Amino acid sequence: MNKSTKEIMKITLDTVKEKELPLLAGCDNIFQTNLQYFVENLSEIIMPSIDFNNDDKINSFIEMISKNPVDLLKKDSIDQLITITKNRVNADRQVLKNKTDDIIKLSTLMEKYFDKTILESSNASEKIENIKNELQELNISNSSQRELGQLQSKLIDTIYSIENSMQDNRIILGESKQKFNSLNEKIDNLQKELAIVKKEKSIDFLTSLLNxxxxxxxxxxxxxxxxxxxxxxxxxxxxxxxxxxxxxxxxxxxxxxxxxxxxxxxxxxxxxxxxxxxxxxxxxxxxxxxxxxxxxxxxxxxxxxxxxxxxxxxxxxxxxxxxxxxxxxxxxxxxxxxxxxxxxxxxxxxxxxxxxxxxxxxxxxx
Missing domain, CATH: 3.30.70.270 (Reverse transcriptase/Diguanylate cyclase domain)
Structure with missing residues (x-):
């Protein structure tokens, strides 16, 4: 709870104790206690969980109620509270949706490089099969089923696409492997020769010290x-x-x-x-x-x-x-x-x- 909210709650409690409770003297003690408890925890009840762009409206409402807590029972106040709550929930949902959309965008980019990355592994087929099974068996909670379920399906589709292209890629790699090994051997030999030449160039032949x-x-x-x-x-x-x-x-x-x-x-x-x-x-x-x-x-x-x-x-x-x-x-x-x-x-x-x-x-x- 931030400083401004704490200050508002202090005003609320003081108002309830010093001004409003006498007005409710004729009410049942339990009702007074419950109203006081509700006012004390109102900021926690309507506090945003993700998006905080509605903070000003929430603080204004709490400030208004703190001046006259009995107004909290009026229809206009209840309607305003409902509106604040809906706005808060919708804002939180929008943030979650934006984040999920970003993840989907990322998966699209991953698809371009996924094939190459997995194929470079010596056990590519086994890795693809494991990833596919894990994605299919992944349990997504109901709260995220709609958004994250799209991501799960897209990744599974990507894995199937990679599987279908594996055979062609394996043939290409097989044909290139021998050429690559031969070229790699030549490079290694050349590096060794260059290292020897460099050493000979810097070392005095007689004393083995630097020249x-x-x-x-x-x-x-x-x-x-x-x-x-x-x-x-x-x-x-x-x-x-x-x-x-x-x-x-x-x-x-x-x-x-x-x-x-x-x-x-x-x-x-x-x-x-x-x-x-x-x-x-x-x-x-x-x-x-x-x-x-x-x-x-x-x-x-x-x-x-x-x-x-x-x-x-x-x-x-x-x-x-x-x-x-x-x-x-x-x-x-x-x-x-x-x-x-x-x-x-x-x-x-x-x-x-x-x-x-x-x-x-x-x-x-x-």
Whole structure:
């Protein structure tokens, strides 16, 4: 019950108690009680159940009766009450009819697509038979028999129509199935070939790390993340120390083994959300996400510890190697290029100062 109705009922009760009941003093007490009870519940009796467009007329009538409840017994009031009730019932029926008409419109649209949807199922015949039986056995209440019964009949007709066209459709599908399977197999093979080509295009053949082209694509992604979310990341530039001497002394095959093993170690210590790539020759580069700078120190220490403790082997040759690196934090610079340039500068500073060290752009050295 809304606020206005409650206020009207309060006026009604007060009027009945304070003004009208004395006028009915000569009436039977039971009659007075019944009249009072009827007035108290009048709004609930004539309140619409679906359509509320007659609210104003209903509230006006209740307001009128509240001023003089005895008027409720007059013929004009009773006629007005009957009219309000009929209007309310008719309005509710119209809403129900409109909704049912909408459902019938929807079923007409369903008919256009019903056939295709069911035929795509592997057990189409069984589904159609089940739907038809369920529709035929569907019990519709008497109150909805006239409107919803039309919908039931229309759906049943649709199912029969689909059944009649199933055989022709099944023949067409049977003839097309083999062609479809063959085409689908070709598409699968082509997708696999494209995936291999794409992978080969982005992976360095020797180290199985990202190549420089693929690395540049990852830079675009991490830069976009940095731009939007102000995320933190650092650039680590690696270079294997004395690599030319290794090649000259032990041969290029051994040099390839060193590069492959070095790349494998970096890959094993780099998380999935980070990026590591072979930048060129004996240079490697990594993009490392972090929350606190000490995470970078721990990461570099793990790399250095594992490289220092690993024997790089090829046939009967086994040696230890060292590396130098420069680390720059992205937030300190205006762009990625400036950040990378700083990491590169720090790398060559490390090599110039004796190699076998990592220099950060905050002067921290490992």
């Amino acid at each position: 420089r082209r693929a690395y540049e694509e990852e830079v675009k992604k991490i830069e976009k993340k940095h731009e939007i979310f102000n995320s933190k990341y650092a650039i680590v530039f690696y270079d294997i120390d004395h690599f030319k001497q290794i090649n000259d002394t032990y041969g290029h095959s051994f040099g390839d083994t060193v590069l492959k093993t070095f790349g494998s170690i970096l890959k094993s210590l780099t998380r999935k959300e980070d990026t590591v790539a072979r930048y060129g020759g004996e240079e490697f580069i990594a993009l490392i996400n972090y929350e606190e700078e000490k995470e970078l120190y721990k990461y570099i220490k793990r790399v250095k510890t594992l490289i220092d403790s690993t024997k790089f082997k090829y046939r009967d040759i086994s040696i230890n190697i060292e590396f130098s690196a420069g680390v720059s934090f992205r937030y300190k610079y205006e762009s990625y290029l400036e950040t990378k340039k700083k990491a590169d500068t720090l790398l060559y500073q490390a090599k110039k100062e004796g190699r076998d060290r990592v220099i950060f752009d905050n002067n921290y050295i490992i």
